[in-house]
């Protein structure tokens with residue numbers, strides 16, 4: 001096959017962008033070379049149009065229509081591919097020879113900027129990591145909103161800490177230096193979370209790197225607060241190099257760098273975020289059933305994204321927390337103004353993403369109308385804000401820029417219902433530009449002339465059904481049906497013969513046509529040019545729009561807190577630095593909204609003299625719920641939300657740690673027990689006396705005595721060395737003996753009532769250890785066959801004097817019951833049958849005990865599908 005000049009051009013460009021799928025613009029189509037097209041077709045499970053496939057010239061290509069391209073590009077990026085967009089750089093009509101083409105932009109998962117394809121309340125972060133020895137610079141940017149954060153972690157031997165810092169952003173793409181990627185077991189987890197991870201390094205001098213950053217912000221490193229942060233400088237300059245390489249344009253909307261330290265916010269690692277179900281429920285991985293789901297009543301996408309950020313970054317400073325709480329209180333008490341504000345916010349579009357579209361030049365005239373409709377509400381918002389007196393709302397009022405100059409510019413220049421396409425005209429309002437008005441008039445008048453001419457020609461020729469039409473090939477023509485041809489005058493020039501008619505032109509018609517089409521062409525060109533001028537004018541004001549968007553987001557979240565507080569009967573917490581947590585009638589914010597039974601509120605009072613609570617009680621009693629609710633109430637207070645309690649005084653907590661249940665076995669080859677122990681080790685290493693630790697059944701993953709000893713030692717260590725506030729739920733009743741031995745340890749249990757053979761969960765936390773674990777009763781509830789329950793009771797009785805065996809037996813029965821719940825649901829018939837047919841009656845207590853253990857093991861292996 002002959003290689004045409006265009007193919008040659010294609011191959012040259014493709015050579016430069018080998019790792020990307022190249023979308024090569026050819027008129028109204030984007031063409032893909034067959035290898036790319038095959039990948040695309042496979043990934044998207046579609047047959048590409050295969051336009052012109054088979055003709056010699058374009059045989060190896062397949063194309064997608066220009067207007068549908070976004071759809072394909074989005075899908076490919078989300079699958080982790082890079083897509084390079086190659087445009088025609090000159091007008092094909094005016095080009096001499098082959099049209100100049102080049103790649104104008106590259107999309108990757110972290111740089112996707114088509115906001116329509118994204119969840120509006122979710123950010124899309126690209127993270128850049130730089131590692132040198134044990135030091136890390138991490139920065140994260142969302143190019144769709146311009147948000148940029150950076151931090152430095154020094155002398156860190158623990159990859160988990162770096163992982164936690166990055167995963168917080170749920171990035172869609174990570175770029176990092178070789179050093180970071182080498183032997184890093186967490187990369188696998190990032191990848192499994194649909195995140196593209198790639199090496200990207202720039203060998204530049206430090207001065208050059210500094211310059212890149214200074215140029216971007218137009219500020220010195222000192223002013224940016226990163227003069228003494230070399231690792232941030234490294235990761236940030238790499239990030240900008242990467243973005244410039246991809247976007248090939250300055251990213252003017254990335255204006256603010258938010259630097260934070262290890263101790264800027266409450267420490268919440270990935271385990272805590274997951275175990276406390278802060279952003280999504282563990283059951284169905286959705287927002288519903290999570291704290292975010294309960295608190296999110298925001299009405300703007302910007303508010304939704306900010307709320308998420310606040311949840312991940314609870315505050316540590318009393319003054320800042322109080323500022324939010326007071327604002328929420330004021331909004332809570334002022335229903336009328338809150339509702340009015342909310343109604344106005346409801347009309348505001350995603351100003352952050354629209355701003356990015358301005359910078360990326362992907363904004364269309366309709367988007368400007370969205371901006372205008374948003375800005376139109378700002379003066380009213382400001383007016384309502386004036387009525388509030390809390391510090392934060394007052395501060396927002398004072399700084400709130402209503403952007404009326406931008407509103408006016410759009411209002412006078414852009415039509416209210418413009419076309420979405422830039423090259424179709426119908427953008428600029430009448431009266432904005434004299435030439436536009438004139439051209440428009442000429443084009444309208446031209447159409448009148450045509451109508452007049454038609455009437456005139458009918459009259460002159462006497463052909464009643466003569467008509468003037470238009471098509472793209474011949475332009476305007478006069479059409480006469482076959483029967484009237486004899487009446488056609490000589491001056492008509494025949495252009496086309498149809499089955500029933502002939503088409504003609506006249507010099508006069510051609511003259512009018514030129515005037516109309518010339519005006520239309522000029523008009524479209526001028527409207528396009530004016531549109532770009534308006535865009536450029538607004539682009540200069542992007543920082544102001546972004547600032548206003550941030551205030552709107554803040555107001556939205558505060559209103560959301562006030563509304564949820566009202567609906568769910570929350571109270572304003574008191575925060576201080578007392579190190580004490582006192583909660584009266586606290587509730588679990590999520591379970592109270594989804595549970596069928598009415599929620600039983602519980603108290604807590606822990607502080608420096610009594611920091612450790614050992615909580616016992618049967619399975620299903622409510623231990624985990626109680627511990628989580630304490631952590632969630634503390635977290636809610638520190639993000640500035642009211643809390644589900646009748647009273648709460650929260651001594652500000654620096655970090656929350658959780659070790660709950662069997663966590664996901666994230667690394668193949670690590671047992672549940674290994675994961676559990678490494679998590680505990682990490683907690684003991686990082687917690688301070690200001691931390692809150694939630695430990696749920698630590699030690700459960702190994703044999704009873706080992707587990708109990710580990711649990712005992714852990715409590716001892718926290719008590720003596722860390723002195724952190726700790727809630728420790730356990731089935732090891734032996735641990736309750738620690739209360740007398742260690743000053744700061746108190747026993748509590750979740751009370752139950754025994755009624756003959758059954759137990760009733762009272763869900764109330766009361767002082768003292770549980771006297772027994774009611775494993776047998778719970779197993780009955782769970783559906784363990786009657787004969788086993790009865791026999792277990794007998795064995796228990798005969799073992800009454802042997803406390804160790806009694807304890808073991810309880811434990812085994814109980815754990816079996818626990819697994820049983822899942823087994824039934826997964827209908828493992830064989831095991832159920834075995835349980836039903838087992839003959840415990842003829843076993844000695846020890847045999848029975850062993851048998852129960854074996855059953856448990858089998859059940860567990862069935863449950864985990866081993």
Ligand SMILES: Nc1ncnc2c1ncn2[C@@H]1O[C@H](COP(=O)(O)OP(=O)(O)OP(=O)(O)O)[C@@H](O)[C@H]1O
Pocket residue numbers: 591595597598599600601617618619620621622623624625626763818
């Ligand atoms: N205070 C409460 N009021 C009402 N219902 C509650 C309360 N606490 C817990 N529950 C209900 O009981 C269920 C079990 O609670 P939870 O998981 O906390 O028990 P647990 O004691 O930790 O059990 P296990 O030891 O088996 O893990 C919860 O899912 C919830 O529906």
